[in-house]
Amino acid sequence: MRGLALYEVDLLSRLVGINTDSIEKMNYMAAAELVRGEAEDLGLEARIYDGAGAAGDSRPRPNVVVRLKGGSDKTLIVAAHYDVVPSGDGWTYPPYKLTLVDDKAYGRGAADDKSSIAAALGALKLLSERGSSKLNIILAVTCDEEVGGEAGLGYLAEKKVVDGDYGLVLDAAPDAVYAGACGIVWGKITIEGLQGHAAYPHEALNPIDEAVKVFTSLRRFSKGRERIYSRLPAPPNSPHRRVWGRFTLTMLNAGWKENVIPRTCEARFDMRICPDENPLEAIDGLNGFIEALKPKVKAKISCEIGKVWPPYYTDPRHLFVEAFRRAASKAAKSRLNIAGELVANDGRWLAGLGIPTISFGALRRCTRIHGVDEHVHIPDLILVRDSIVNLAEDGITEST
Structure with a gap:
């Protein structure tokens, strides 16, 4: 399985190797430069926007916006964040060196949310090589999500740096398509x-x-x-039905x-x-x-x-929700259900612009998000990548 994601795992390794502590604002520019350089190497347009003004201090808040032109007048915004919570003590593996054990990859941010960056750039790589996307795609890789996102996706949305027809926030589990968040x-x-x-x-x-x-x-x-x-239904294995x-x-x-x-x-x-x-x-x-x-x-x-x-909610019957559920179900080889996220995420910034927004990702509940020995399942990284590719290649139409 690891061999199917060599590009993504290599990129994830480099991302995890940069400690982007959201409290100390460490190495933000190094992470942003890595993402911008990677996108440009793929032949994509990429630019860094500094949201420091929204943060109210003098420390840089670099956000990377990557653009892929597709064969459509419709634009999909894909959002992920590179900042992480502090690692803490007691790790079995070094928190800032990606460690592969079977089909798991350990490290701070390996799941939340650097797996999403690797999956998204992996998808853009495939779509660019094939020239097969029926959608324009904007990838926003942002800072400060763990502390509210005002200087991250909030800044990009307020300044209309990112705007589009659909929003996909890669900061959720792969066990459902999340049509809203608390x-x-x-x-x-x-x-x-x-x-x-x-x-x-x-x-x-x-x-x-x-x-x-x-x-x-x-x-x-x-x-x-x-x-x-x-x-909205609750996530799988919740104590309540909704x-x-x-x-x-x-x-x-x-x-x-x-x-x-x-x-x-x-x-x-x-x-x-x-x-x-x-x-x-x-x-x-x-x-x-x-x-x-x-x-x-x-x-x-x-x-x-x-x-x-604020929370956000997208009607599960919306054509975008149905299109992404089909794309993700095809990648998962099983039908995924619609659910609502119990946590908050950056989707509120896109929903605040009136953009139908959903969330998905590789952040399973068992991956110890924010905890010691955080990890991602490599098959989930592939699933997220292929779900984006399927959506872009199938397109989103009234007949979808």
Whole structure:
């Protein structure tokens, strides 16, 4: 199987060898130059666009846009990202040296999302050599997806550097065609009491005690979110038949010394919005729940919304969705179903332009994405490549 993807595995090895830590913004330009040089070697037009202005700092945010002209007035945008999360400790294999074991390739970003870059360039290589694409293809290889994507695909979309008729985000699993992805609401809930000495708890109002009541009540809100369902089926092996809403407390902060009762206790949360759900309605629901709690606790409660990343939804009956499902099913040699992603991805930037957008990729749940010993199955890399080739060669028409 490895022999069928020599080009892609070699490219993936070079990509993994560059540590593109999204927190430190490491080696972004080196990765972008690698992708641009590779595309130009294939005879493709490639250009780097710096999204630093959208990031609000002076560090470069290079994004590579590669263009293949096909025999159509329709344009497919394919998006992938080169930034990765930090590797952490405890790896069996070196995180920044691709290690091949049987049909698996290990390394940070081997799955998320450098496999997608290798697969996409592999597809463009085949299409360019054959001259067989019925679609114009724009490949956007971007930065900062792991931290929101504002300086990556968000920048390219806002500036209309990329625009087209269809969007394919290569940042999902190959077990379904994903016709939407969840949105995210991040925020914090603050419980404010009365600071005091731990020897005199009767003279203070401990916000931690009050927070326990609040957090217990929020379990009811979380259960309520689980009863909000999307029209899209859930990914394979999910606990629900359809994509569902979620609310999770993820961080706690209170106090700084053992003998001091703190003034505040703060909880951070992650609320997942269904692909076809209105984020503002979900936020209103949370605020209403918090308001109803206020008379039941002695401390002051406030809820502050931080980031809101909208979801996106594409009608599964859309001709693009059906065309890609056929192309991917042909490559997989089995019929793939339609589903909705539980996570968020860069598709929201394309969907925000009114572009029908789906996601696919080689990021199986078992590949330890963001974890130790992340890896990709090489057959999945081939599957993604061939799915793009099939779509481009078959085209997208009303009769598809």
